[in-house]
Amino acid sequence: MNQHHFAFFDEGSKKEIRRTILKAVAIPGYQVPFSSREMPIARGWGTGGLQITLSIIGREDCLKVIDQGSDESVNAVSIKKLVHNTTSVEITERTQEATIIQSRHRIPEIPLQGGQILVLQVPTPEPLRQVEPREYMTKILHSEEEYSGAWLQLFEQIMKYGRTATGADHPVYVNSRYVMAPSPIPRFDNVKMNESDALILLGAGREKKIYAIPPYTDVQSLAFEDYPFAVEEFSGKSCRFCGATDVFLDEVLDSATGDVHYQCNDTSYCLEQLNSHEKAKEESSYA
Amino acid sequence: MGYVAVKGGTEAIDASLRRLQYDRLKGEKILEIETILATMKSLVDQVMSESSLYAPYLAALAIKQAEGSMEEAVFIMRAHRSTLPRLYYSETAETERMEVKRRISASFKDIPGGQLLGATTDYTHRLMDFDLLNESVEMNAEWLHEFAKEVMELKPDAEVKYFPKVVDYLRKEGLFKNYSMDETSPFDITKQSIQFPVPRSARLQTLTRGQTGAVTALGYASLRGYGQVHPTVGEVRVGEIPVLISHPHELDESPENHYYIGEIEVTEVESFVPVKVKNEQNVEQLEFEIGYGICYGQNETKAIAMSILDQCLEHPASSFPTHDEEFVLMHIDSVEATGFISHLKLPHYVTFQSKLDSVRQVKKGEEQG
Amino acid sequence: MHNDAILSVKNLEKQFGPGCSTCHNESTRKLEKNYCPQCGTVYACRNISFNLFPGEILGIVGESGSGKSTLMQCLYFDEAATSGELILNNQEFQEENVLELSSQQKRYIRNYHFGMVYQNPLKGLKMDFSAMGNIAEKLIAAGGRNVAEMESIGKTLLEKVHIPLFRMKEEPKRFSGGMQQRVQIAKALSNNPPILFLDEVTTGLDLSVQASVLDLIKTIQRELGISMIVVSHDLAVIRMLADRTLVMLNGEIIEEGLTDQILEDPQNPYTQQLVYSLL
Numbered sequence: 001m002n003q004h005h006f007a008f009f010d011e012g013s014k015k016e017i018r019r020t021i022l023k024a025v026a027i028p029g030y031q032v033p034f035s036s037r038e039m040p041i042a043r044g045w046g047t048g049g050l051q052i053t054l055s056i057i058g059r060e061d062c063l064k065v066i067d068q069g070s071d072e073s074v075n076a077v078s079i080k081k082l083v084h085n086t087t088s089v090e091i092t093e094r095t096q097e098a099t100i101i102q103s104r105h106r107i108p109e110i111p112l113q114g115g116q117i118l119v120l121q122v123p124t125p126e127p128l129r130q131v132e133p134r135e136y137m138t139k140i141l142h143s144e145e146e147y148s149g150a151w152l153q154l155f156e157q158i159m160k161y162g163r164t165a166t167g168a169d170h171p172v173y174v175n176s177r178y179v180m181a182p183s184p185i186p187r188f189d190n191v192k193m194n195e196s197d198a199l200i201l202l203g204a205g206r207e208k209k210i211y212a213i214p215p216y217t218d219v220q221s222l223a224f225e226d227y228p229f230a231v232e233e234f235s236g237k238s239c240r241f242c243g244a245t246d247v248f249l250d251e252v253l254d255s256a257t258g259d260v261h262y263q264c265n266d267t268s269y270c271l272e273q274l275n276s277h278e279k280a281k282e283e284s285s286y287a
Numbered sequence: 288m289g290y291v292a293v294k295g296g297t298e299a300i301d302a303s304l305r306r307l308q309y310d311r312l313k314g315e316k317i318l319e320i321e322t323i324l325a326t327m328k329s330l331v332d333q334v335m336s337e338s339s340l341y342a343p344y345l346a347a348l349a350i351k352q353a354e355g356s357m358e359e360a361v362f363i364m365r366a367h368r369s370t371l372p373r374l375y376y377s378e379t380a381e382t383e384r385m386e387v388k389r390r391i392s393a394s395f396k397d398i399p400g401g402q403l404l405g406a407t408t409d410y411t412h413r414l415m416d417f418d419l420l421n422e423s424v425e426m427n428a429e430w431l432h433e434f435a436k437e438v439m440e441l442k443p444d445a446e447v448k449y450f451p452k453v454v455d456y457l458r459k460e461g462l463f464k465n466y467s468m469d470e471t472s473p474f475d476i477t478k479q480s481i482q483f484p485v486p487r488s489a490r491l492q493t494l495t496r497g498q499t500g501a502v503t504a505l506g507y508a509s510l511r512g513y514g515q516v517h518p519t520v521g522e523v524r525v526g527e528i529p530v531l532i533s534h535p536h537e538l539d540e541s542p543e544n545h546y547y548i549g550e551i552e553v554t555e556v557e558s559f560v561p562v563k564v565k566n567e568q569n570v571e572q573l574e575f576e577i578g579y580g581i582c583y584g585q586n587e588t589k590a591i592a593m594s595i596l597d598q599c600l601e602h603p604a605s606s607f608p609t610h611d612e613e614f615v616l617m618h619i620d621s622v623e624a625t626g627f628i629s630h631l632k633l634p635h636y637v638t639f640q641s642k643l644d645s646v647r648q649v650k651k652g653e654e655q656g
Numbered sequence: 657m658h659n660d661a662i663l664s665v666k667n668l669e670k671q672f673g674p675g676c677s678t679c680h681n682e683s684t685r686k687l688e689k690n691y692c693p694q695c696g697t698v699y700a701c702r703n704i705s706f707n708l709f710p711g712e713i714l715g716i717v718g719e720s721g722s723g724k725s726t727l728m729q730c731l732y733f734d735e736a737a738t739s740g741e742l743i744l745n746n747q748e749f750q751e752e753n754v755l756e757l758s759s760q761q762k763r764y765i766r767n768y769h770f771g772m773v774y775q776n777p778l779k780g781l782k783m784d785f786s787a788m789g790n791i792a793e794k795l796i797a798a799g800g801r802n803v804a805e806m807e808s809i810g811k812t813l814l815e816k817v818h819i820p821l822f823r824m825k826e827e828p829k830r831f832s833g834g835m836q837q838r839v840q841i842a843k844a845l846s847n848n849p850p851i852l853f854l855d856e857v858t859t860g861l862d863l864s865v866q867a868s869v870l871d872l873i874k875t876i877q878r879e880l881g882i883s884m885i886v887v888s889h890d891l892a893v894i895r896m897l898a899d900r901t902l903v904m905l906n907g908e909i910i911e912e913g914l915t916d917q918i919l920e921d922p923q924n925p926y927t928q929q930l931v932y933s934l935l
């Protein structure tokens with residue numbers, strides 16, 4: 001791989017992507033089209049996020065990549081490998097150490113800090129796609145701030161099910177102007193976007209769009225006054241390893257006993273919790 | 288530190304890669320790039336066309352690496368293409384200047400310049416050829432020797448002759464509209480993402496790099512009834528066209544100062560499609576329009592299907608999906624379609640957990656309510 | 657503009673087709689009805705000017721193809737008028753030709769100031785969303801963000817138009833034509849628009865529903881003071897609803913006045929024919 005250029009792309013391509021990112025930061029929540037290069041990993045497997053990461057990464061950066069909350073998920077490993085082989089930058093699993101965090105479907109549990117950049121991989125950047133299949137039309141709807149369709153979908157869910165029934169990718173209003181798809185993060189993570197200390201960049205490789213949430217931007221999940229936005233419910237449940245309660249939990253079925261267990265979805269967070277418990281135990285035993 | 292991260296993912300990938308390597312090597316045969324180039328031309332052509340990178344040698348390498356999978360080979364080529372700096376745009380390539388190997392018209396028996404059947408499988412009988420099981424280099428060499436002798440006995444024309452375009456002849460008769468030369472530089476879909484409605488140049492670029500099967504299927508759908516284009520193939524030509532660039536730093540743009548950088552083989556199709564147009568007097572008249580298809584190498588079906596879709600998209604008012612440019616152009620790219628379909632294999636635990644929660648809450652509400 | 661008109665239209669033109677050298681110029685134009693036989697261009701609305709006053713119901717009658725629906729769609733911004741002015745007596749857009757505003761501003765006017773019932777329910781409803789959802793769509797567009805409030809407005813209106821509430825969560829595609837029309841009316845009324853456009857609202861309804869819809873329109877006008885333009889080819893409907901009436905023929909207004917006057921003493925030969933054929 002080392003016969004390739006630093007960070008895979010030629011400099012011209014990287015500059016173009018960075019210009020797109022600048023525009024995206026200038027218009028929070030607006031999907032900026034870009035020409036989206038073909039990557040050595042497949043469309044739909046994180047090429048949008050990867051293009052952002054490769055165009056902004058420098059030798060002194062420290063990178064963390066997660067997929068579904070896990071640093072060791074095969075696709076996360078594969079992306080890390082590609083970036084590392086073409087840049088030799090340092091790779092970490094610790095959220096607080098990373099300068100760039102590329103993620104699919106999660107925002108880490110440890111709060112992001114100023115100066116960090118979160119890069120989210122986006123499969124379907126258009127929040128109105130289910131309301132209107134044509135790109136030409138959705139562009140007009142955004143320009144006119146005409147979001148009745150998005151609201152109407154939520155209203156219909158309330159009519160049918162008595163509550164909104166969105167899963168991940170619950171739409172958000174950014175800076176009181178653009179309705180935006182937060183990428184398929186759970187509703188649990190939507191709130192982390194609001195007034196975030198870190199810069200959040202979102203990349204959709206196949207659909208050729210980049211958009212952004214600059215630090216300290218107002219981000220509100222779409223919800224009616226009398227049906228407030230609700231995150232996934234884990235009350236009374238905790239991680240079977242570290243005991244954490246206020247985190248997004250994976251549900252695991254023990255096939256031998258048929259029991260259901262819960263564990264942190266963010267694996268590096270869980271590990272850190274465990275180690276800090278361990279350390280506390282050691283210290284108290286010395287005392 | 289007490290606990291350390293499990294390296295499950297890393298180990299799994301390493302093992303998977305080794306297994307893949309094993310599968311490729313276990314037959315203990317090696318396929319040379321030269322062999323692919325010499326014997327798999329259609330495959331090479333198709334890979335170059337769908338990856339929009341004219342590089343037979345790299346295409347052959349990609350085919351070898353992909354173990355014959357079209358979509359994988361195209362994918363490898365496209366990714367490689369992303370790493371190459373783009374230095375020049377060529378001058379407009381003139382297909383009138385094609386060194387024609389094959390050229391036929393379904394519209395006229397006698398076309399100016401004549402029909403030239405060339406090499407085609409069209410009239411072969413697709414019977415399994417068991418002789419190929421015992422093919423030998425010696426026998427092939429002998430055949431080639433005989434063939435060369437026959438060719439030597441032919442007296443070639445003294446001067447190079449270009450084939451005129453069939454459409455030029457009909458244009459003179461006023462059956463096709465004359466357009467003035469449009470010198471606006473084409474939209475480059477590799478440098479900008481397309482925005483709808485798209486200019487025709489972007490449309491043609493998207494179609495020509497479309498997946499052969501997808502372009503053929505949609506062209507067929509239109510022809511069969513899900514579309515309003517019923518073409519006659521005016522001309523199919525296959526051959527080499529020269530590629531020229533002008534000096535990037537010299538202002539003199541005259542053709543004498545262009546640099547010849549090589550030639551590429553293409554298939555070009557001009558389909559004639561009758562359309563009803565109203566003249567100034569509001570009388571409906573029949574006129575012909577051209578559906579245009581072109582692709583790298585020899586792939587006549589794809590080029591013809593492309594010419595149908597080009598015409599369809601020129602008439603967006605029709606309600607058939609084959610006339611809807613977003614429907615056609617957004618769904619024919621091999622890398623995009625196969626990538627997104629295959630991404631469904633990625634874990635979706637978090638999204639599923641989130642949906643599960645939603646469904647449970649709804650159920651809980653129903654039970655209580 | 658007429659000082660106290662709530663809406664005024666001046667010289668509105670709408671043509672379908674590019675026109676040709678003969679029909680471009682009004683003096684050399686030789687139309688068959690509204691149609692240029694030379695180039696096939698349709699002059700659907702020609703030099704239309706009128707005022708709508710607060711609380712008034714203005715009727716428009718005319719034969720099929722005379723341009724009534726086209727005029728309504730130009731006023732509601734569904735069709736771009738070829739030329740002309742539309743002025744609203746409204747603080748925000750005082751003295752402005754709203755036909756020339758940005759599409760975002762037009763959408764705003766539509767969402768907050770207008771209601772429309774289309775002749776063809778396919779145009780006015782989302783057939784795959786619930787009847788309640790269709791009403792909510794208009795309320796949401798006009799800033800509604802409270803489900804309970806919207807639901808209660810929707811229920812009241814559906815009751816008013818005689819849609820049984822146990823069917824409110826069904827999609828209009830499963831409704832009869834008359835029911836669809838009534839859902840449209842409920843939807844158009846939902847945001848309390850100061851101006852309402854009704855295009856053939858009672859066409860296709862049976863007599864008893866027709867009567868209750870007409871009654872409803874009357875009541876709304878009386879109680880809410882909404883100004884309305886009511887298009888119908890049915891003079892009985894016009895007689896019952898409209899204070900003043902415009903008569904259209906081939907894209908032009910050929911007669912206008914108080915409804916009673918027009919019905920009792922029509923001046924234009926075409927109007928005479930129309931009125932006497934009714935009798």
Ligand SMILES: Nc1ncnc2c1ncn2[C@@H]1O[C@H](COP(=O)(O)OP(=O)(O)OP(=O)(O)O)[C@@H](O)[C@H]1O
Nearest residue numbers: 672690698700719720721722723724725726727889
């Ligand atoms: N999209 C269009 N393209 C071309 N012509 C049109 C179009 N829409 C309407 N027209 C023409 O405009 C004229 C006026 O049509 P419109 O629908 O306004 O009539 P109307 O008065 O509402 O008739 P009806 O009573 O039958 O509803 C007709 O001649 C019609 O053919």
Ligand SMILES: [Mg+2]
Nearest residue numbers: 724725726775
């Ligand atoms: Mg009408």
Ligand SMILES: [Zn+2]
Nearest residue numbers: 239242264270
């Ligand atoms: Zn844990």
